[in-house]
Amino acid sequence: MIDMMIFSRREQEVVVLRQYSGELAGKMSQEKWVYHCLKSSREAEDFLRENPMLDMACMDIAGKGGVERAEKVRQRNRHAYLILIADQGISPALYMRPGIMAGSLLLRPLSLEQIRRVLGEAFREFCREFEREDRKASFVVETREGRWRIDYGQINYFESREKKICLRTDSREISFYDTMDRLEQELSEEFVRCHRSFLVNRRKIRRYLPGKNMVELQDQSQIPVSRSYRGRIREQLV
Numbered sequence: 001m002i003d004m005m006i007f008s009r010r011e012q013e014v015v016v017l018r019q020y021s022g023e024l025a026g027k028m029s030q031e032k033w034v035y036h037c038l039k040s041s042r043e044a045e046d047f048l049r050e051n052p053m054l055d056m057a058c059m060d061i062a063g064k065g066g067v068e069r070a071e072k073v074r075q076r077n078r079h080a081y082l083i084l085i086a087d088q089g090i091s092p093a094l095y096m097r098p099g100i101m102a103g104s105l106l107l108r109p110l111s112l113e114q115i116r117r118v119l120g121e122a123f124r125e126f127c128r129e130f131e132r133e134d135r136k137a138s139f140v141v142e143t144r145e146g147r148w149r150i151d152y153g154q155i156n157y158f159e160s161r162e163k164k165i166c167l168r169t170d171s172r173e174i175s176f177y178d179t180m181d182r183l184e185q186e187l188s189e190e191f192v193r194c195h196r197s198f199l200v201n202r203r204k205i206r207r208y209l210p211g212k213n214m215v216e217l218q219d220q221s222q223i224p225v226s227r228s229y230r231g232r233i234r235e236q237l238v
Helices: 011-028 041-049 066-076 112-130 180-186 227-236
Strands: 002-007 033-038 056-060 081-086 104-107 138-143 146-151 155-161 164-169 173-176 191-195 198-201 205-209 214-217 222-224
Touching: 002 011, 002 041, 011 033, 011 056, 011 112, 033 041, 041 066, 056 066, 056 112, 066 081, 081 112, 104 112, 138 173, 155 180, 180 191, 180 198, 191 222, 191 227, 198 222, 205 227
Parallel strands: 002 033, 002 056, 056 081, 081 104
Antiparallel strands: 138 146, 155 164, 155 198, 164 173, 191 198, 205 214, 214 222
């Protein structure tokens, strides 16, 4: 499953970008694609407030807050492929920088030839990278619905529930078959076991509540801490 955001304040651009993106995805990928098409700054702000998982984004950075929105997408989706849409009056120094790490640029006025060329190059690079199995700092989930590649920074915790593992982000829950013991061995040191049924992203821990035997995460959810894992949790918070 691949999530792509397409945002432009010019409605016709959204229509054309969605059309070509769908054609390229069908030719170059076997994955299921979900497109989030946004046509106003308010729609974009509301969408990003939900902290969505994005694999690819084609976004308009012209106008107030445009560059900041691109930075927000990059901060929350470290491995997303970003295609920026810019006006010629915007200095490249504002958007061609490490905090955004754009992969491609569409420069207005947009022509069909430019869209075909830039999107074609972007999709080839994205699909080649997506197929790599050695990407660090991301977790691959395969279910009947498709395959997700999720940045570790997007994951709040894993929970063992009803003979499945549930991966929880701010905006989504994905269930798949696995065991907590195997996950604990596979995952990086960013994750810590706090209970036989929970594996938590230690960067998401806001505080430890010893009186309740819980850890509180940044989204204010509370995860149980069992007696055998209390020492490990205290060490992580030192």
